[in-house]
Amino acid sequence: MADKTILVVDDVQHYRDRIKHSLSSLGCKIDEADDGLAAWKLVESNNYDVIISDYRMPEKDGFWLLNQINEHLKHRPPFYFCTSFAMYDSDAYRIGAQGYFAKDEIELLAKFVSLHVDREQRYEKTQAKSSGVLPRFDERQANL
Numbered sequence: 267m268a269d270k271t272i273l274v275v276d277d278v279q280h281y282r283d284r285i286k287h288s289l290s291s292l293g294c295k296i297d298e299a300d301d302g303l304a305a306w307k308l309v310e311s312n313n314y315d316v317i318i319s320d321y322r323m324p325e326k327d328g329f330w331l332l333n334q335i336n337e338h339l340k341h342r343p344p345f346y347f348c349t350s351f352a353m354y355d356s357d358a359y360r361i362g363a364q365g366y367f368a369k370d371e372i373e374l375l376a377k378f379v380s381l382h383v384d385r386e387q388r389y390e391k392t393q394a395k396s397s398g399v400l401p402r403f404d405e406r407q408a409n410l
Contacts (some may be wrong), residue, residue, distance in 0.1 A: 270292070270315040270386070271296075271313070271314050272292075272294050272296050272314065272318065273296075273297050273299065273308060273312075273314045273318070273319075274286055274289075274297070274298045274318050275299045275300075275301070275302065275304075275305040275319035275320060275328065275331065276300070276319070276320040277300050277323040281369060281372075282298050284372050285318060285372055288376035289376050289379060291380075292376075292379070292383055294315070297312065300323070301323040301324055301325040302319070302323055302330045303325045303326040305331050306326070306331055306334050309334070309335060309339070313343075314343045315344075315382075315383065315386060316343055316345075316346070316379050317331075317335070317343050317344070317345045318345075318346045318375065318379070319332070319345065319347060319348070321347050328347055332345050332361055336361075336362050344364040344382055345363050345364060346363060346364055346366070346367060346378065346379070347365070347366045348367045348369060349366075349367075349369060350368065350369045364382075
């Protein structure tokens with residue numbers, strides 16, 4: 267998984283450290299930013315496989331960051347909120363997040379990210395072995 271890159275965005279260093287520690291077993295490269303504006307600058311120049319962001323931050327918040335990603339990027343990496351802000355799950359999904367986790371659920375967040383990264387790597391290995399074109403669904407079923 268060393269070829270995967272994750273961006274962790276939070277204005278509190280302690281929480282960035284906790285999230286990075288929880289993800290360290292994945293072997294991914296982890297970048298960090300302390301607000302949405304700093305994160306956007308990183309997103310513009312890097313291709314992240316996953317982004318984890320706090321919701322409320324100074325300068326620009328996680329909502330602003332996700333909107334920038336939705337408006338300006340073709341490739342939208344999975345985006346998870348990890349926040350202590352009382353936000354309804356439906357709000358997170360409505361604006362395009364793949365998940366919402368409270369800051370006391372960092373270990374659960376790490377499991378979700380691990381599953382996503384594992385799934386992406388399996389897909390990439392399958393693509394590398396194939397001719398680059400996946401068969402239609404009915405053809406795959408016939409080969410079972």
